[in-house]
Amino acid sequence: MDDQQASLLGPADVRRLAEELDIRPTKKLGQNFVHDPNTVRRIVTSASVTADDVVLEVGPGLGSLTLALLPAAGAVTAVEIDPVLAARLPRTAAEFAPALADRLTVIEADALRVSAADFPAPPTALVANLPYNVAVPVVLHLLAELPSLRHGLVMVQSEVADRMAAKPGSRVYGVPSAKAAWYADVRRAGPVPRKVFWPVPNVDSGLVSFERVEPPSTAPRAEVFRVVDAAFAQRRKTLRAALSGWAGSAARAEAVLRAAGVDPSIRGEQLEIADFARIAEAAATESGR
CATH class of the missing domain: 1.10.8.100 (rRNA adenine dimethylase, C-terminal domain)
Known part of the structure; x- marks a missing residue:
């Protein structure tokens, strides 16, 4: 952890920022903002982020996880599809982590369409609270497009976490599990309680970790x-x-x-x-x- 620290967003900060930006979280976009500092600290620790990492964060939202990543990582590149959120994030970093704000780069883009050329430095770690409806396609796309990604930790719907980390013979083993295994060793990394989100979702969440492995074959x-x-x-x-x-x-x-x-x-x-x-x-x- 860096000696320089960041103040983290609490429930009042999240609601204030959302009100300022006139944001009403929508189920359509799978938006649930984390407002618990202990949860984002736990995610960064579990992700084993170091000063050598260039962290890719997808869907940073209001910046709860971003602020926890800045002291731990060498740099953070946040990919945000919402132009309002993308424009606000650098200001939030400057307010809550003034000594670390220069570590942050924000790219306004769809994570399903980014490629290696879009990044100022090759990302080495993926750490993100992913919208439930695009979690699997995003992870598979980024692993395919960014060979520099060596490890990561994502927060997803609990059922999605089970499917991504399932092994052969499991009832939930399927396309996401098999394709993810081409790129990485994928594992469940613990549950996340509903109460750490605003608004409180009607589904459980879980953490999934991965470590890049060599493909099992030279077949295309x-x-x-x-x-x-x-x-x-x-x-x-x-x-x-x-x-x-x-x-x-x-x-x-x-x-x-x-x-x-x-x-x-x-x-x-x-x-x-x-x-x-x-x-x-x-x-x-x-x-x-």
Whole structure:
């Protein structure tokens, strides 16, 4: 932690800023602002942010988490889609953390459309309170676009956290879990109580941590992800049946699966991402014959 500190937003500060900006949090955007200083401190600590990190924060909102990140990180780049919030954040940093405000860069953009070229310095860590309706697409997009991201911690809806961190064989293991595993080791990192948000949401939240890993295969990621999508599009079916459309026929799906060393009679929820990669490799090999 840096010797320089930031004052953090409490409930009165959050409401004052929202009133000043005439902001009424909407469910459509999944807006719930954190107003508890202990929660944002816990997030920064759990994220293992150091002075060597350039932290990417998505959806900083009124700045609760941003202010907790500034003393810990070397720099913070906040991506905010709302122009009113994006314009206010640098002023909030200057008011609450005057000695640290120069560490903050604000980019007014949609996190689902940013690329590496948009950032003044390559982000090394993702720390964010993500809107519930875009959490999985945002994380997968950023991991794909920003190879510099080595680790991170995101706060998401509890059910989303379960799906992102699920392992093969779990009832909630599916497309988000398998695709996230291509990029990173993803784990649950604890619950977050509803009362730390304003307004209080009608769903529980949870923390998800990740550490970047090497892809399990040299197969093109897009091809592997096509197999994943096909396997879970009809998740109650056997792989032979579920992959028949992707492969062109059930017979070819079975041949590819056997070539990959995968039992055609099991379901996609039993496969690790490396298994899906082997299926994509086997299909490419068979096509090249």
